[in-house]
Amino acid sequence: MKNQIADPEAKSFSRAELLENLLQISIALSASRDRREMLEMILTEARRLTNAQAGTLYIKHQDQLQFVVAQNDVIDLSTIDDKLIGRSIKIANNSLAGFAALTGRIVNIPDSHHLASGAPFRINRDLDQTTGYDTRSILAIPLKCPDGEVVGVLQLINCLGHDGAIVPFQLHQDQPIMSLASMAAVSIHNLLLTERLKRANLDTIIRLSVIAEFRDRGTAQHIKRISHTSTLIARAMKLDDEQVELIQSASPMHDIGKIGIPDSILLKPGPLTDEERKTVEKHTIIGGEILANPTNDLMITARDIAMCHHERWDGGGYPHHLKKEEIPLSARIVALADVFDALATERCYKKAYPMDKVIPIIRQEVGKHFDPNVAKAFFSILDHVVETYNAYSKSTDKQAALEEE
Amino acid sequence: MKNQIADPEAKSFSRAELLENLLQISIALSASRDRREMLEMILTEARRLTNAQAGTLYIKHQDQLQFVVAQNDVIDLSTIDDKLIGRSIKIANNSLAGFAALTGRIVNIPDSHHLASGAPFRINRDLDQTTGYDTRSILAIPLKCPDGEVVGVLQLINCLGHDGAIVPFQLHQDQPIMSLASMAAVSIHNLLLTERLKRANLDTIIRLSVIAEFRDRGTAQHIKRISHTSTLIARAMKLDDEQVELIQSASPMHDIGKIGIPDSILLKPGPLTDEERKTVEKHTIIGGEILANPTNDLMITARDIAMCHHERWDGGGYPHHLKKEEIPLSARIVALADVFDALATERCYKKAYPMDKVIPIIRQEVGKHFDPNVAKAFFSILDHVVETYNAYSKSTDKQAALEEE
Numbered sequence: 107m108k109n110q111i112a113d114p115e116a117k118s119f120s121r122a123e124l125l126e127n128l129l130q131i132s133i134a135l136s137a138s139r140d141r142r143e144m145l146e147m148i149l150t151e152a153r154r155l156t157n158a159q160a161g162t163l164y165i166k167h168q169d170q171l172q173f174v175v176a177q178n179d180v181i182d183l184s185t186i187d188d189k190l191i192g193r194s195i196k197i198a199n200n201s202l203a204g205f206a207a208l209t210g211r212i213v214n215i216p217d218s219h220h221l222a223s224g225a226p227f228r229i230n231r232d233l234d235q236t237t238g239y240d241t242r243s244i245l246a247i248p249l250k251c252p253d254g255e256v257v258g259v260l261q262l263i264n265c266l267g268h269d270g271a272i273v274p275f276q277l278h279q280d281q282p283i284m285s286l287a288s289m290a291a292v293s294i295h296n297l298l299l300t301e302r303l304k305r306a307n308l309d310t311i312i313r314l315s316v317i318a319e320f321r322d323r324g325t326a327q328h329i330k331r332i333s334h335t336s337t338l339i340a341r342a343m344k345l346d347d348e349q350v351e352l353i354q355s356a357s358p359m360h361d362i363g364k365i366g367i368p369d370s371i372l373l374k375p376g377p378l379t380d381e382e383r384k385t386v387e388k389h390t391i392i393g394g395e396i397l398a399n400p401t402n403d404l405m406i407t408a409r410d411i412a413m414c415h416h417e418r419w420d421g422g423g424y425p426h427h428l429k430k431e432e433i434p435l436s437a438r439i440v441a442l443a444d445v446f447d448a449l450a451t452e453r454c455y456k457k458a459y460p461m462d463k464v465i466p467i468i469r470q471e472v473g474k475h476f477d478p479n480v481a482k483a484f485f486s487i488l489d490h491v492v493e494t495y496n497a498y499s500k501s502t503d504k505q506a507a508l509e510e511e
Numbered sequence: 512m513k514n515q516i517a518d519p520e521a522k523s524f525s526r527a528e529l530l531e532n533l534l535q536i537s538i539a540l541s542a543s544r545d546r547r548e549m550l551e552m553i554l555t556e557a558r559r560l561t562n563a564q565a566g567t568l569y570i571k572h573q574d575q576l577q578f579v580v581a582q583n584d585v586i587d588l589s590t591i592d593d594k595l596i597g598r599s600i601k602i603a604n605n606s607l608a609g610f611a612a613l614t615g616r617i618v619n620i621p622d623s624h625h626l627a628s629g630a631p632f633r634i635n636r637d638l639d640q641t642t643g644y645d646t647r648s649i650l651a652i653p654l655k656c657p658d659g660e661v662v663g664v665l666q667l668i669n670c671l672g673h674d675g676a677i678v679p680f681q682l683h684q685d686q687p688i689m690s691l692a693s694m695a696a697v698s699i700h701n702l703l704l705t706e707r708l709k710r711a712n713l714d715t716i717i718r719l720s721v722i723a724e725f726r727d728r729g730t731a732q733h734i735k736r737i738s739h740t741s742t743l744i745a746r747a748m749k750l751d752d753e754q755v756e757l758i759q760s761a762s763p764m765h766d767i768g769k770i771g772i773p774d775s776i777l778l779k780p781g782p783l784t785d786e787e788r789k790t791v792e793k794h795t796i797i798g799g800e801i802l803a804n805p806t807n808d809l810m811i812t813a814r815d816i817a818m819c820h821h822e823r824w825d826g827g828g829y830p831h832h833l834k835k836e837e838i839p840l841s842a843r844i845v846a847l848a849d850v851f852d853a854l855a856t857e858r859c860y861k862k863a864y865p866m867d868k869v870i871p872i873i874r875q876e877v878g879k880h881f882d883p884n885v886a887k888a889f890f891s892i893l894d895h896v897v898e899t900y901n902a903y904s905k906s907t908d909k910q911a912a913l914e915e916e
Contacts, residue, residue: 129689252542
């Protein structure tokens with residue numbers, strides 16, 4: 107147990123001191139990079155401003171309130187923290203925090219052992235029963251955003267009076283805690299928006315990747331192999347983790363433009379006529395159109411790869427005859443992974459070549475089709491790649507065998 | 512001109528008063544729903560806290576700073592507001608605000624007529640020259656978020672001393688203006704994140720719609736017609752604007768699942784075999800997979816429509832044999848628009864039927880294939896729909912004629 111009894115000195119803040127404190131908090135809140143640290147700070151300062159012995163902070167997640175921080179000056183929560191943190195309660199009338207979140211109203215309970223008749227909620231005493239703590243006065247403040255959305259609930263427990271006894275919370279509109287609650291709401295809303303934005307950006311990529319895989323059965327495996335080989339190359343080139351991840355996530359969309367090419371050409375067993383070849387080459391342009399006006403790094407990488415993975419280091423590729431560093435590095439990497447895959451696996455117009463035929467072809471094209479640095483990285487991880495291809499080819503055989511049964 | 516000379520009374524705030532003021536601002540900031548109102552409030556309060564006669568607020572947009580609010584107690588800006596607001600300056604060393612945004616550093620200029628030697632920026636005097644105002648002391652504060660991103664710049668102009676004379680700004684870390692700047696940064700970041708999130712959600716939809724249109728040439732027109740007819744029906748049913756907009760934006764994706772169906776079946780001129788028909792019917796399931804796990808209303812509507820636009824009111828549709836209100840309303844609307852389109856226009860397996868043949872077929876299916884309420888709304892706007900189809904058919908003829916030349 108820490109601080110069996112709260113420090114009586116801590117209770118004698120003047121209003122001026124609390125306001126000075128608030129000024130510091132507002133700066134600290136906007137400077138805190140760490141989610142956990144920020145949430146702990148909100149609860150610590152909320153307790154300081156209201157003289158609360160304990161408290162909990164919930165964040166809204168869909169129709170639930172997630173328990174994110176708990177603090178108690180009397181009880182050592184570290185042993186039960188694991189059980190508490192991350193637990194959710196449904197936003198509903200039957201719990202105090204749920205009621206505050208649902209109605210958007212502040213709830214001030216002078217003594218939780220004597221709830222006003224007609225209160226729709228019950229006080230959860232699980233924690234009290236486990237720890238021997240006695241929850242008496244409670245103040246639950248919904249954290250509301252400008253658009254009225256409740257993003258969380260701040261629950262303060264057991265207000266300490268001047269003599270150290272537990273007293274009801276006092277609440278007026280001009281109290282510093284109301285200001286802190288407002289700042290906390292905006293900061294937590296920021297956290298949630300940032301997370302939603304990340305998810306929304308990834309969402310586009312995931313759906314486009316699903317579409318790319320639907321184009322035909324063989325493609326799904328092709329896509330996974332290209333992404334895997336490209337990632338290995340990127341890592342061997344010592345690109346930073348973020349770039350490696352971008353290439354891993356964006357490369358599955360390299361052939362997304364093929365959804366605009368007719369099956370009759372795409373699946374043609376024999377060699378293509380000049381006109382058919384020109385039509386197939388359009389998949390890079392169509393890919394560029396589908397991924398046009400990128401609004402984030404992932405989409406930029408995806409567009410670069412879709413548009414430029416058929417460009418050649420020597421300028422002889424398509425669609426824009428870019429050469430050398432004019433071609434985005436991500437596309438130079440996928441270009442090699444793609445050609446290797448086309449050679450090493452079966453296509454509607456050719457059988458799979460054995461590795462001892464594939465490798466010399468790749469080697470011959472270093473400095474012509476391929477960026478020498480990309481090729482160097484590729485050869486440094488060749489064993490891994492070959493291993494993966496052998497595994498893929500076995501799993502495909504197995505899959506095919508299963509389907510024939 | 513308003514307030515030719517700033518009210519001397521206004522200058523005598525005590526620190527305690529300023530802090531009380533800040534407490535109110537923090538609450539007001541988090542409660543402000545209106546973008547413009549919030550930004551005006553930030554600048555007004557920043558000026559009050561620093562005793563600044565004038566000020567401007569910039570918000571970052573990509574590599575630019577956008578001029579969003581200007582205030583001046585001496586000069587009437589209303590006549591030149593239009594020219595100022597919305598103007599952008601590049602984030603670069605050559606302007607004061609640009610320098611503050613680029614470096615993330617506060618810049619305090621005691622007298623702008625005597626810049627420190629070596630200052631990389633110049634003071635823009637366009638406004639002074641137009642209005643006769645004299646910009647002397649300036650305080651430029653970058654508005655920084657926890658991740659270090661500068662989201663805007665607060666520029667305060669001409670600090671008024673106790674005697675009303677213009678003096679340099681005083682700046683210490685514990686001043687209320689620093690706290691306001693922090694709160695403003697978080698609030699503006701919130702605005703930006705909200706806008707980015709909206710754009711990201713729309714982004715997915717736009718890209719999927721582009722893909723849907725690439726499936727084949729004829730589809731692009733089909734998609735536009737379905738969206739148009741569905742929107743007319745939704746509006747005739749008196750759905751609220753938001754729902755109408757959702758249906759308008761989501762309906763273009765109703766056949767997105769067809770990217771998983773081979774051309775050989777999709778474009779087959781003759782009637783389909785039972786097995787081919789079953790394959791085509793899978794486009795509803797595939798559409799559902801592409802649009803699975805929706806994270807916003809638009810995506811939910813898109814998934815509902817893609818999965819359920821071949822369900823029938825009487826339960827005889829596919830893929831899940833839903834009936835009546837089990838079928839989402841958006842899908843019931845698109846179902847009618849889709850069948851009408853299939854009848855009224857040419858397909859690879861049939862010619863276009865004339866309207867006097869189409870209408871009786873639709874009418875016969877009310878209460879069988881179609882929701883009677885949807886059908887009623889459809890018939891109420893039939894003239895509009897027919898008009899649009901005639902316009903489309905003419906534009907298609909024209910297009911075709913142009914392409915044959």
